[in-house]
Amino acid sequence: MMILSRLLGCQEQLGFLHQSKEELTDSHPVVCNRNILVELEEGVGVAVMKMKSPPVNSLSLDFLTEFSISLEKLENDRGCRGVILTSAVPKIFSAGLDIKEMCGKSAEHYAEFWRAVQEMWLKLYKSNMVTIAAINGNCPAGGCLMAVSCDYRIMAENPKYSIGLNETQLGIVAPFWFKDTIANTIGHRATERSLQLGLLYSASDALKIGIVDELVPEEKVLNAAAATMSQWLAIPDYARQISKSMMRKPTLDRLLTHRESDIQNFVSFVTKDSIQKSLQTYMESLKQRKG
Ligand SMILES: CCCCC/C=C\C/C=C\C=C\CC(=O)SCCNC(=O)CCNC(=O)[C@H](O)C(C)(C)COP(=O)(O)OP(=O)(O)OC[C@H]1O[C@@H](n2cnc3c(N)ncnc32)[C@H](O)[C@@H]1OP(=O)(O)O
Numbered sequence: 001m002m003i004l005s006r007l008l009g010c011q012e013q014l015g016f017l018h019q020s021k022e023e024l025t026d027s028h029p030v031v032c033n034r035n036i037l038v039e040l041e042e043g044v045g046v047a048v049m050k051m052k053s054p055p056v057n058s059l060s061l062d063f064l065t066e067f068s069i070s071l072e073k074l075e076n077d078r079g080c081r082g083v084i085l086t087s088a089v090p091k092i093f094s095a096g097l098d099i100k101e102m103c104g105k106s107a108e109h110y111a112e113f114w115r116a117v118q119e120m121w122l123k124l125y126k127s128n129m130v131t132i133a134a135i136n137g138n139c140p141a142g143g144c145l146m147a148v149s150c151d152y153r154i155m156a157e158n159p160k161y162s163i164g165l166n167e168t169q170l171g172i173v174a175p176f177w178f179k180d181t182i183a184n185t186i187g188h189r190a191t192e193r194s195l196q197l198g199l200l201y202s203a204s205d206a207l208k209i210g211i212v213d214e215l216v217p218e219e220k221v222l223n224a225a226a227a228t229m230s231q232w233l234a235i236p237d238y239a240r241q242i243s244k245s246m247m248r249k250p251t252l253d254r255l256l257t258h259r260e261s262d263i264q265n266f267v268s269f270v271t272k273d274s275i276q277k278s279l280q281t282y283m284e285s286l287k288q289r290k291g
Contacts, residue, residue, distance in 0.1 A: 031070070035063045037088060038070050045081040046229055047074050048222070052088035056095035059142050063098070064116040071123045081233055083127070084225045085150060086134035091160070093133075096141030099170075103279050107267050114266040117142070118259060121177065124149040126252050128241045130232040134225040136218060139163040140200055141170075145178050148185045148211065151232065151244070154225050155203045156218035163206045168198035171278030173269070175262060177255045184251060186210045 031038040035053040040046075049070060051057040059067075074080045087093045101113045124131065124146065131150040139147055139155075144163050147153050155163065165182055167174040174182075174195055183191040186209050193199065194209075206212045216224040232240070255262065269275060 033066050033070060035060075035066050036070055038074070040074070040077070040080055042079050044230075045079055045233070046084065046226070047080050047082070048084045048086065049074075050086055050088040051094060054089050056092050056138075057087055057089050057143070058095045058098035058100075059117070059120070059146075060098040060101055061113050061116050064113075064120045068116070068119045068123050071127065075123070075127060075129065080129060081237060082130035082132070082229045084132050084134050084222070084229060085146065086222060086225070087137055089137065092137040093135045093139040093161075093163075094143030094146060095138065096143045096145075099279055099283055102270050103276060103283065107271060110267045110270050111263050114263050115259075118177075118255060118262065121145065121149060121181070122252065122255065125181065125248055126245070128237075128244075130229060130240070132225045132229055132232075134221045135161070135163065135212065136221045137161055140166050141174075144211070145181060148181050152214075152228055153212040154214045154216060154221055154228065155206060155212040156221050157203050157215035158218055159202055159204070161203050162200040163203070163211055164198075164200040165195055166198040166200050168196060170198075170282045172275060175266065176258075177251065177262070180251045180254065182211075184247075 029040050029042065035051065035057075037048075037050040037052055039048045039050070041048075049067075051063075053060075053063055057063075071083070074083055097117065102110065105113075131152075133147040133150040133153045135147055135153060135155040137156070138161050140162065141164075144165055147163065155161065165174050165178060167178075179191060179195060182194065186194070190209055194201075201209060201211060203212070203215055207215050214224065214228075270279075
């Protein structure tokens with residue numbers, strides 16, 4: 001019930017009611033949501049989802065709810081066959097889960113938050129559409145999870161940007177489905193090293209290890225994503241979708257089977273004093289780094 005009311009509440013915030021005439025053209029209907037801009041190019045059947053939640057596109061409960069609703073709308077739109085996921089915030093793809101959602105809140109809040117994280121991943125990982133991440137900035141932790149849940153990743157070749165699952169550096173543990181998703185991308189051994197050490201890879205190392213598929217100059221990331229999209233869309237949908245599902249279903253089923261216990265694990269993990277302390281210390285270190 002709480003989730004339903006949040007979804008309904010969010011649908012109003014989503015701004016479907018606030019679209020101006022300038023934002024709606026025949027060829028590029030744009031939906032300006034609070035955290036995500038969705039632009040559907042109808043003739044081509046491709047939507048661009050631009051995350052725009054400054055300063056760092058952190059994945060808050062509101063953001064995740066909006067993301068899942070937006071993706072579901074595209075999924076149900078027969079005119080949309082592909083999605084390019086990118087960022088409208090300079091230098092940042094996404095800073096991952098919003099740490100503020102995991103600090104000093106109630107057990108009920110943590111459970112609701114974690115369900116929204118699961119939902120985002122389930123929707124993205126099982127999408128029937130072709131999904132391409134156009135990674136135009138830093139991409140740690142939950143940001144990396146989003147990217148590796150797509151079918152293909154193109155990253156800006158900027159030495160300042162990094163990508164990876166750095167959870168252990170915060171004193172927390174990537175859950176099994178984060179681990180499965182990255183292992184499906186880079187293999188078991190590379191995942192073991194990557195997860196234990198909480199490695200963040202430079203763009204060039206990310207290409208070498210296979211977290212990303214291609215590097216291009218920053219200003220070409222979106223064009224390169226569009227070019228790759230047209231190659232993938234040249235394959236008949238039905239055959240491609242069944243192949244995707246064959247590869248991903250066991251991983252999806254594992255979370256679906258253990259969804260409630262995964263939420264309980266998260267809540268009991270994150271409510272530990274030691275974990276709260278680690279997260280608070282990490283947040284403070286982020287603030288101090290600035291100064
Ligand atoms: C055994 C059982 C296991 C069960 C499972 C249990 C647990 C699993 C739990 C959790 C899994 C979590 C996955 C995650 O995603 S955790 C999030 C990890 N993210 C990070 O480590 C990234 C942190 N951020 C950065 O490194 C930098 O901010 C970044 C490189 C992205 C950008 O740098 P920049 O210099 O541009 O910006 P900053 O000045 O650092 O930040 C601006 C502003 O934003 C705040 N902020 C940054 N990241 C986050 C975040 N993830 N959440 C919330 N807030 C964030 C930062 O503090 C600054 O705020 P302010 O000082 O301006 O107020």
